[in-house]
C-alpha cells in the first residue's frame with residue numbers, strides 16, 4: 191500500500207509539551223538558534239497534570255543553561271522534609287531548597303519559554319508515527335528528527351519499542367488546605383501495601399498543599415486488579431489524616447518507573463521523560479529526568495540536523511543519557527528493590543536520623559542523580575543490626591524505631 195506524502199517538513203518535531211517536550215525545544219534552540227522546531231500537544235496550555243508538583247533543585251540546575259531556571263519564581267521554596275513509616279520517622283532540613291509549583295503553572299511557563307526561543311506550538315493529538323526512513327507524524331508532518339515526549343502512555347514509545355511490561359505505579363493527587371502540621375514542609379509517609387507505596391503532603395506555600403498517594407501496580411501476569419480510586423484515597427486518609435477528606439481536584443495517572451537498564455533505539459526518533467520510561471522508582475519523581483533528557487535530546491537532535499546525519503541521533507542520545515544518568519538509574523533501581531522490605535525502609539529512616547550523610551544521600555537518590563555510596567550502605571547496615579538509637583543527631587530528628 192502506498193503512503194500519502196507528508197504535507198509539511200520540520201527540522202525537529204517534538205510530540206508532547208510537558209516538561210520533557212518544552213525542555214527538548216529549549217535544548218535544541220539553545221544548541222542551534224533558528225532551527226525549525228514544531229512542538230505539538232493534544233492539550234491547550236495552561237493545562238493541569240496529575241503530579242505532586244515537587245520541583246527538585248536539579249530541575250533548575252538543568253534549566254539554567256537554557257535560560258529557564260526562573261520558571262519557579264514567585265513560589266515559596268521549602269527545605270524541611272519528613273519521612274515516616276509507622277512510628278519510625280526522621281525530619282530535618284534538606285541541603286537545598288525545593289519548590290512546589292502546580293503543573294498548570296510550571297508547564298505553561300516552560301511552553302512560553304520554548305515559544306519565546308522560537309518553537310512553534312500547535313494543538314494536535316498525534317495518532318501515529320512512521321519511523322522507517324524520514325519519520326512522519328500523524329501521516330502529514332515529517333521531520334529530520336522526532337522526539338517523543340508524550341508521557342506515560344506515549345504513542346511514540348509504543349511505535350518504537352512495542353508494548354512493554356515495564357514496572358508502573360499509579361498515584362492520585364489533590365489539593366487540600368495546608369494544616370499547621372504540613373506547613374513549610376514536604377511530608378512523605380510510607381504505607382503497608384505493594385512497595386513503593388506512600389502518601390505525601392507538599393506545602394505549596396499559598397495556603398494549599400498538594401496531597402496524594404501512590405503505589406506499585408501489580409504486574410500483568412499476577413492477574414491482580416489495579417487499586418481503585420477509592421482505595422487510593424482511603425490509603426491517603428489513613429496516612430495523612432484529613433487530606434482526602436478536605437482535598438479536591440483529584441486526578442490520577444500512571445508512572446512508568448525506570449529500571450536497571452535504559453534503552454534508546456538507533457535512528458532519528460528519540461525519547462525523553464516519561465515517554466522514555468524515566469520515573470524514579472523510589473520516589474516517583476520524574477520532572478528532573480524529563481527536563482534533563484529533554485534538553486539532551488534537543489541538543490542531540492540539533493547537532494544531528496546540522497551535521498546532516500539525523501539517523502545518528504538515536505545512538506548519540508543513548509550514549510549521552512547513559513553518561514548522564516546510567517549509574518544513578520542502576521543505584522535507584524537497587525534502592526527501590528531493597529525498599530520493598532519494610533525492615534529496610536525503617537533502617538533507611540533510622541540511618542537518616544542518625545547520620546547527616548545518610549539523610550542527604552537518600553534525598554539525593556530520591557530527587558536527583560545520587561548514588562548509594564559505602565557510607566550510606568554502612569549506615570543502613572548499622573541501622574539494621576543495632577537497636578533503635580534514642581539520641582539522634584542535632585540536625586535531624588527521629589522518633590520511634
Ligand SMILES: Cc1cc2nc3c(=O)[nH]c(=O)nc-3n(C[C@H](O)[C@H](O)[C@H](O)COP(=O)(O)OP(=O)(O)OC[C@H]3O[C@@H](n4cnc5c(N)ncnc54)[C@H](O)[C@@H]3O)c2cc1C
Pocket residue numbers: 205206207208209210211230231232233239240241242243244245246314315316317339340341342343344345361362363402404442443444445462463464465468469474475476477478480
Ligand atoms: C500523582 C503523581 C505525582 C507525581 N509527583 C511528582 C513530583 O512531585 N515531582 C516529580 O518530579 N515528578 C512527579 N511525578 C512524575 C511527573 O509527573 C512526570 O515524571 C512528568 O510529568 C514527566 O514529564 P513529561 O514531559 O515526560 O510527561 P508529561 O508531563 O506527562 O507531558 C506529556 C505531554 O504529552 C502530551 N501528549 C500525550 N499524548 C499525546 C499525543 N498523542 N499527542 C500530542 N500530545 C500528547 C500530554 O498532553 C502532555 O502535555 C508524579 C507523577 C504522578 C502521576
